[in-house]
Amino acid sequence: MLRGRMVPEETTDARLLDPAQDVDWLHSDPWRVMRIQSEFVEGFGALAELGPAVSVFGSARTPQGTAEYELGEEVGRLLAERDYAVITGGGPGVMEAANKGACEAGGRSVGLGIELPFEQGLNQWVDLGVNFRYFFARKTMFVKYSEGFIVLPGGFGTLDELFEAATLVQTKKVRSFPIVLVGRTYWEGLVTWLRTTMQAEGKIGEADLDRIHLVDTAEEAVELMTNAIDELRHQVPTTDGM
Numbered sequence: 718m719l720r721g722r723m724v725p726e727e728t729t730d731a732r733l734l735d736p737a738q739d740v741d742w743l744h745s746d747p748w749r750v751m752r753i754q755s756e757f758v759e760g761f762g763a764l765a766e767l768g769p770a771v772s773v774f775g776s777a778r779t780p781q782g783t784a785e786y787e788l789g790e791e792v793g794r795l796l797a798e799r800d801y802a803v804i805t806g807g808g809p810g811v812m813e814a815a816n817k818g819a820c821e822a823g824g825r826s827v828g829l830g831i832e833l834p835f836e837q838g839l840n841q842w843v844d845l846g847v848n849f850r851y852f853f854a855r856k857t858m859f860v861k862y863s864e865g866f867i868v869l870p871g872g873f874g875t876l877d878e879l880f881e882a883a884t885l886v887q888t889k890k891v892r893s894f895p896i897v898l899v900g901r902t903y904w905e906g907l908v909t910w911l912r913t914t915m916q917a918e919g920k921i922g923e924a925d926l927d928r929i930h931l932v933d934t935a936e937e938a939v940e941l942m943t944n945a946i947d948e949l950r951h952q953v954p955t956t957d958g959m
């Protein structure tokens with residue numbers, strides 16, 4: 718309801734019909750919501766029939782031809798061989814490696830790209846790609862369409878994805894799903910700190926760390942992941958807070 722000085726001199730439909738209108742309003746926050754909404758609609762539409770999937774995260778900077786890149790390829794290949802679609806951020810490095818492994822093994826290779834100032838586009842091994850402008854819309858897709866996360870060595874982006882998953886499980890916003898960190902040497906320091914400082918000082922509970930597993934090889938990661946998913950599928954879902 719608008720009264721007095723709050724009543725605008727021009728009505729909304731008059732503004733709409735005015736051919737001389739400037740288009741700044743298109744970039745205002747209320748209209749941005751339409752763009753955000755369209756990202757959810759597009760993402761849900763593209764992924765609705767994907768089937769069982771696991772997300773693979775890791776550094777965008779891992780060079781081709783390194784042991785870490787090969788580890789990513791191996792994870793993608795083994796997941797595809799077990800009929801899991803592989804979802805990545807669609808970028809270079811570990812993302813590209815996992816998509817390559819999945820694609821070459823004849824599996825479903827998915828990339829959820831993000832618009833960045835130094836955009837490089839989706840890697841060539843993505844068979845089903847969706848590009849996002851907003852991180853939060855993209856993150857929803859990773860969580861909604863995968864049954865677990867496999868995390869290779871990475872930087873801020875990888876940690877962001879890892880801890881978002883851990884938080885969603887902790888707060889019961891998603892059904893518990895497995896998180897497997899690959900590369901003991903890389904992750905051990907962080908996991909030790911989580912246990913000896915974060916947990917020891919009561920900032921997280923013991924159960925919060927139980928969901929995070931640490932392995933060294935692609936075989937171990939995929940074996941652990943698929944076993945954990947099978948177990949979860951046989952559990953009766955609880956209704957509290959879901």
Ligand SMILES: C/C(=C\CNc1ncnc2c1ncn2[C@@H]1O[C@H](COP(=O)(O)O)[C@@H](O)[C@H]1O)CO
Pocket residue numbers: 773774775776777778805806807808809812830831833837870871872873874875876878
């Ligand atoms: C930095 C470079 C390219 C960035 N391109 C990306 N494309 C798609 N997704 C990305 C990109 N960068 C980060 N991400 C997401 O974060 C994770 C990796 O981040 P990290 O900081 O490298 O660990 C990854 O899982 C993506 O989802 C070219 O050098």
